[in-house]
Amino acid sequence: MHTFYGYRRPQGLPGVRNLVAIIPSVFCANTVVKRIVQQVAGTIELTHPVGCSQVGLDLELTAKALKGVSRHPNFYGVVVVGLGCERFRAKELADSIAATGKPVEMLVIQEEGDTQQAIVKGVLLAQKLVKQAAKQQKEEFPxxxxxxxxxxxxxxxxxxxxxxxxxxxxxxxxxxxxxxxxxxxxxxxxxxxxxxxxxxxxxxxxxxxxxxxxxxxxxxxxxxxxxxxxxxxxxxxxxxxxxxxxxxxxxxxxxxxxxxxxxxxxxxxxxxxxxxxxxxxxxxxxxxxxxxxxxxxxxxxxxxxxxxxxxxxxxxxxxxxxxxxxxxxxxxxxxxxxxxxxxxxxxxxxxxxxxxxxxxxxxxxxxxxxxxxxxxxxxxxxxxxxxxxx
Amino acid sequence: MLTALCIDPRDNVAVLLREVRKGEDVLVNMKTGTVHLKAQSDIPFGHKIAVTTLSVSEPIIKYGEEIGNAKTLIQPGEWVHLKNVICERGRED
The missing domain is CATH 3.40.50 (Rossmann fold)
Known part of the structure; x- marks a missing residue:
C-alpha cells in the first residue's frame, strides 16, 4: 500500500498543498484580488470573468464552480472579495466555505469605501491566514x-x-x-x-x-x-x-x-x-x-x-x-x-x-x-x- | 522491431511507430504473427496504415472498436486518414 504526505482538513479529503486562496465573487473584484496576491506570499488568485448579469442555470454553474473550487482541500483558507452589488453574493460563497470548517474571511469593496481600502484590509486578512497555514504540519495518508x-x-x-x-x-x-x-x-x-x-x-x-x-x-x-x-x-x-x-x-x-x-x-x-x-x-x-x-x-x-x-x-x-x-x-x-x-x-x-x-x-x-x-x-x-x- | 502497432486483434488498421516512405516495408504485429506491408505513400508517425483490404463503408476498427467507415476502397499499406474515412458521430461536412 502506498502513502503520501498531505494536510488534514476539517472535513473530506486531505490537501496536497497548503495555500491561501483569494477569490472574487464577481469579476469586478479581480484587480483587488490580484493586488492582494502581489503583496502576500503564500496566496494564489482565482480571478474569473463571471458572477454578475447571469441568470438561471448559467448563474448556478458559476455558483457551483466557485463554491467547489473555494472548498478545495489544497487551500488552508480563503479570502472572498466581493464588490457589493453583484448577482452572486460574496456572503453566499463565504458561508459555503465556512460550512466545511475551513477558515474564511470576506470583504466587500463597496462596504470598505474604495478598492485601495479594500486592498489594505485584504492584505491584512490574507497575511493572518498565511501565518496560520504555516503552523500546520503534514501527515501521512493512505x-x-x-x-x-x-x-x-x-x-x-x-x-x-x-x-x-x-x-x-x-x-x-x-x-x-x-x-x-x-x-x-x-x-x-x-x-x-x-x-x-x-x-x-x-x-x-x-x-x-x-x-x-x-x-x-x-x-x-x-x-x-x-x-x-x-x-x-x-x-x-x-x-x-x-x-x-x-x-x-x-x-x-x-x-x-x-x-x-x-x-x-x-x-x-x-x-x-x-x-x-x-x-x-x-x-x-x-x-x-x-x-x-x-x-x-x-x-x-x-x-x-x-x-x-x-x-x-x-x-x-x-x-x-x-x-x-x-x-x-x-x-x-x-x-x-x-x-x-x-x-x-x-x-x-x-x-x-x-x-x-x-x-x-x-x-x-x-x-x-x-x-x-x-x-x-x-x-x-x-x-x-x-x-x-x- | 515493429514499424506499426496493431493495438487489438480485431483491428484492421495499425499505428505507425515512426514515419515511413512510399514503398517502404512495414512490419506489423497481427493475430497470425508479424506481417509485411508495403507503404503505398509517405505516412507520418502516429498515423494509421491499413492492414487488410477495406471496401467502401466497411468499419475501420482501432482499439477493437469502430472509429468510422471507409469512404473509398482502401488497399493494405494505404494511409488511413481524413480523405478515406467518414464518421457519422461529430461529422464535419
Missing part, C-alpha cells in the same frame, strides 16, 4: 485519500497507445487501493460511451453514462446546426488530425484509456463532490480549462494531464502533472512536461513498468514536489463553464 483528476489535451496518436494507457494503469492502482479518480471531457467521450457503460457498477449507472454523453452530443448538434457555422463545427482540432487522429470516436476510444479498466462507480454533476470512493465520470465539457476547473470543483487534489502535442497550462493551487507519450514532444518541451511515457513506443517498455514510474511521480507530487506547471507559474486553467440555455 492512497485511498487521494482523488486523481484525469485529463488529456493536444492529443496525438501516441496519447492512445502510450500516455493514456500508462495513466489508466495508475488509475487502476489508485482505485484498487481504495482511492478515487474522475474522467470528464464529456464532449470527448462521444463514440466511447458504450464501452464505458459496460463498465458501470449498476445498469442505472450505465444508463446515466449513455444519457450524459447523448445530452452533450445533442447540445453540440444545436450549436453547430447553422450552415454558416459549418467551418466552426469540428469536434477534433487540426492538431489532433495532424497527429494522426482521424475521427472524434477514435479520439474518445484513445482518451478513455486514462480511466483504466475497472468498474465505474457513478456519474457526478458539475461541481458535485464525491461521496463514496471509486472511479467517476464528471459531467463537464472537454475544454481544458473548463474540465480541470470541474475536476478541481469536485475535489480532485492532483490532476494528471496527458498530451501528445504538448501543452504548458496549469491550475492555481492544484498540481497538474503533464505526461506525454511522444518522446520528441518531451525533448522539445522539457520545461513544461513532467513525465515521458514515450519509452513504451521507442524502447518497447511495458505499460506497468512505465506506469510504476508515473505512480511514483503522482505520489511525490501529492507529497509536495512541484509540477513543471507550478514552477512555471502557469494558472491558465481556471475557466468556469457557461450555459446559454443549451
Amino acid at each position: 492512497l485511498s485519500e487521494l482523488c486523481l483528476g484525469l485529463k488529456c489535451g493536444g492529443t496525438d496518436a501516441t496519447s492512445g497507445i502510450a500516455a493514456n494507457p500508462v495513466l489508466g494503469w495508475v488509475t487502476d492502482q489508485i482505485v484498487a487501493e481504495g482511492g478515487s479518480a474522475m474522467l470528464t471531457e464529456v464532449t470527448e467521450l462521444i463514440g466511447a460511451e458504450h464501452v464505458l457503460a459496460r463498465r458501470a457498477v449498476t445498469p442505472q449507472v450505465g444508463e446515466k453514462i449513455l444519457e450524459t454523453v447523448h445530452n452533450m452530443e445533442n447540445k453540440l448538434k444545436v450549436g453547430t446546426a447553422h450552415c454558416d457555422l459549418q467551418n466552426r463545427s469540428a469536434l477534433i482540432s487540426p492538431g489532433n488530425e495532424d497527429g494522426g487522429v482521424t475521427t472524434v470516436v477514435e479520439k474518445a476510444l484513445g482518451g478513455i484509456h486514462k480511466g483504466g479498466t475497472g468498474p465505474i462507480t457513478g456519474v457526478l454533476a458539475y461541481g458535485e463532490p464525491l461521496v463514496e470512493h471509486g472511479l467517476y465520470i464528471l459531467d463537464c465539457p472537454g475544454h481544458d480549462g473548463e474540465a480541470v476547473t470541474g475536476l478541481a470543483a469536485s475535489g480532485c487534489q492532483v490532476v494528471v494531464f496527458t498530451t501528445g502535442r504538448g501543452t504548458p497550462t496549469g491550475f492555481p493551487g492544484v498540481p497538474v502533472i503533464k505526461i506525454t507519450g511522444n518522446a520528441s514532444t518531451y525533448e522539445r518541451m522539457k520545461f513544461n512536461l513532467d513525465f515521458n511515457a514515450g519509452e513504451i513506443i521507442d524502447k518497447g517498455l511495458s505499460i506497468p513498468k512505465v506506469g510504476a514510474g508515473l505512480l511514483k511521480t503522482v505520489i511525490e507530487t501529492a507529497s509536495g514536489v512541484p509540477t513543471k506547471a507550478e514552477i512555471g507559474l502557469h494558472d491558465e486553467l481556471f475557466c468556469i463553464t457557461r450555459s446559454y440555455g443549451g
Whole structure:
C-alpha cells in the first residue's frame, strides 16, 4: 500500500498543498484580488470573468464552480472579495466555505469605501491566514485519500497507445487501493460511451453514462446546426488530425484509456463532490480549462494531464502533472512536461513498468514536489463553464 | 522491431511507430504473427496504415472498436486518414 504526505482538513479529503486562496465573487473584484496576491506570499488568485448579469442555470454553474473550487482541500483558507452589488453574493460563497470548517474571511469593496481600502484590509486578512497555514504540519495518508483528476489535451496518436494507457494503469492502482479518480471531457467521450457503460457498477449507472454523453452530443448538434457555422463545427482540432487522429470516436476510444479498466462507480454533476470512493465520470465539457476547473470543483487534489502535442497550462493551487507519450514532444518541451511515457513506443517498455514510474511521480507530487506547471507559474486553467440555455 | 502497432486483434488498421516512405516495408504485429506491408505513400508517425483490404463503408476498427467507415476502397499499406474515412458521430461536412 502506498502513502503520501498531505494536510488534514476539517472535513473530506486531505490537501496536497497548503495555500491561501483569494477569490472574487464577481469579476469586478479581480484587480483587488490580484493586488492582494502581489503583496502576500503564500496566496494564489482565482480571478474569473463571471458572477454578475447571469441568470438561471448559467448563474448556478458559476455558483457551483466557485463554491467547489473555494472548498478545495489544497487551500488552508480563503479570502472572498466581493464588490457589493453583484448577482452572486460574496456572503453566499463565504458561508459555503465556512460550512466545511475551513477558515474564511470576506470583504466587500463597496462596504470598505474604495478598492485601495479594500486592498489594505485584504492584505491584512490574507497575511493572518498565511501565518496560520504555516503552523500546520503534514501527515501521512493512505492512497485511498487521494482523488486523481484525469485529463488529456493536444492529443496525438501516441496519447492512445502510450500516455493514456500508462495513466489508466495508475488509475487502476489508485482505485484498487481504495482511492478515487474522475474522467470528464464529456464532449470527448462521444463514440466511447458504450464501452464505458459496460463498465458501470449498476445498469442505472450505465444508463446515466449513455444519457450524459447523448445530452452533450445533442447540445453540440444545436450549436453547430447553422450552415454558416459549418467551418466552426469540428469536434477534433487540426492538431489532433495532424497527429494522426482521424475521427472524434477514435479520439474518445484513445482518451478513455486514462480511466483504466475497472468498474465505474457513478456519474457526478458539475461541481458535485464525491461521496463514496471509486472511479467517476464528471459531467463537464472537454475544454481544458473548463474540465480541470470541474475536476478541481469536485475535489480532485492532483490532476494528471496527458498530451501528445504538448501543452504548458496549469491550475492555481492544484498540481497538474503533464505526461506525454511522444518522446520528441518531451525533448522539445522539457520545461513544461513532467513525465515521458514515450519509452513504451521507442524502447518497447511495458505499460506497468512505465506506469510504476508515473505512480511514483503522482505520489511525490501529492507529497509536495512541484509540477513543471507550478514552477512555471502557469494558472491558465481556471475557466468556469457557461450555459446559454443549451 | 515493429514499424506499426496493431493495438487489438480485431483491428484492421495499425499505428505507425515512426514515419515511413512510399514503398517502404512495414512490419506489423497481427493475430497470425508479424506481417509485411508495403507503404503505398509517405505516412507520418502516429498515423494509421491499413492492414487488410477495406471496401467502401466497411468499419475501420482501432482499439477493437469502430472509429468510422471507409469512404473509398482502401488497399493494405494505404494511409488511413481524413480523405478515406467518414464518421457519422461529430461529422464535419
